[in-house]
Amino acid sequence: MERTYIMVKPDGVARRLSGEIIRRFENRGLRLVALKLVVPTRETAEAHYAVHSDKPFFGELVDFVTSGPVVAMVWEGNDAIALCRQMIGATKPINATPGTIRGDYTCDMMSNLIHGSDAPETAAEEMALWFSEGELLA
Ligand code: IDP
Ligand code: MG
Secondary structure: OEEEEEEEOHHHHHOOOHHHHHHHHHHHOOEEEEEEEEOOOHHHHHHHOHHHOOOOOHHHHHHHHOOOOEEEEEEEEOOHHHHHHHHHOOOOHHHOOEOEHHHHHOOOOOOOOEEEOOOHHHHHHHHHHHOOHHHOOO
């Protein structure tokens, strides 16, 4: 069993897509082990996207992700990290195939509705950044 950090970004919450996104992960058979609605601080957003701090879009990305509430979640299941990334779809809109969350609901490179951890190490870091131990089910 693997756990992954999933976040509906501010555009997804504003567009009332949180329920649809949660429904997809539930339908797939994943188990929800943590969930909260939070407006990210700049500090948390900068830490979350630290790997992109050199990129030209970093400032805009931090502005975007702190612009409103996000739904922070941890989902558990077999190969949950790769499975969720597959369900989310590619970052580049033209590569986000129909049937994926991004492929069905967005064609914007930045406002792309959802984040999912990309590897076991980042999943562990992100779960620790967004949740305390006590907020996760056993
Ligand atoms: P990912 O969310 O698919 O893992 P990353 O490359 O890790 O994609 O980028 C993190 C986030 O930064 C993306 O989800 C998107 O919101 C934003 N982003 C990535 N590349 C660009 C870009 O070239 N222009 C604007 N925003 C970008
Ligand atoms: Mg990424």
